[in-house]
Amino acid sequence: METETQTAGPGTDAPWLTEAEQCAWRTHLDVNRLLTYQMERDLQPFGLTMNDYEILVNLSEAEDRRLRMTDLAAATLQSKSRLSHQVTRMESAGLVKREHCESDRRGLFAVLTDHGMETMRTVAPHHVASVRRHFIDMLTPEQLAQLRASLTPVADQLRRRRGKN
């Protein structure tokens, strides 16, 4: 305890965070929340949420504009249950539809409709502009590269850990 190099926690000898670490962590958290809030806000005029948008992106980039529910859930990092509800909502909004899978009769595809595709084309530029304005353009290309390099291992480790359990 006497050789401790870091600030002690309140009444403990646990490995606390240094000032720098704590600040980095807090900043990361805050950027997350603020950014999510702002992106969500920028999408509102189009009647979409971030979740809606991500699903549209994934489907529009997919072969045949379709993805199995499970794959789409994995791609968008949400539970199958959540995705199911989400797709139901988007289906009644006419953005996607469900189609049965031939090769596996348990399976369903989420398929982008023409209306969904058109919505994408309309909204994407605005969304991209929003990402630029609030995030990309605030950083130099070097910072962006560093950020990516730093964060990629973090994401990878978390993805691996997520598999287990």
Next chain:
Amino acid sequence: METETQTAGPGTDAPWLTEAEQCAWRTHLDVNRLLTYQMERDLQPFGLTMNDYEILVNLSEAEDRRLRMTDLAAATLQSKSRLSHQVTRMESAGLVKREHCESDRRGLFAVLTDHGMETMRTVAPHHVASVRRHFIDMLTPEQLAQLRASLTPVADQLRRRRGKN
């Protein structure tokens, strides 16, 4: 359009994201989600959510273990309505209590109870360890410093923008 230096969007001439930009952005989003998921998971054994925890932290660091509802909402970046419901739940869990404000009879304080304080002391070391394991320790001190330096202006700009509207 012929002088465009960036990849064009599907059927548009909008300013798309470069490969590097897109990847950095995606990584940031993924880290957010995966990290939130994991932190939440690590707190579950203690019966707390991240939101619970953040509120406990803010109160425990505050003068007299208390904060006005509005200030606490601002500190934790959530709406007053959400905080109000949240505090109601935490109140029935015995972690916090509400107290009237003398100087402004509209106002209420959220106050950390002894049980809340004790919970903090128990949980904090585990949570800190979690933050370390999944985030801090994956980065070098230089990376951490860069991250902070890069993200702080982003957060600040977003905070400013949030004020308006």
Next chain:
DNA sequence: AACTATTCGTAGAAAATTCAACTTCTTAGG
């Protein structure tokens, strides 16, 4: 003093998310 603006916080309904079954179908073993 009276009137209007605003701020503080809550309440309840609506929407979204989580959680725990549950159904159907596939796959692997015997």
Next chain:
DNA sequence: CCTAAGAAGTTGAATTTTCTACGAATAGTT
């Protein structure tokens, strides 16, 4: 072929979050 184990996806209830309106107190104006 038959059965057990597991995967795909949905469902509905419980929980959480958002949205909108509201009541009470303060602050600013005339």
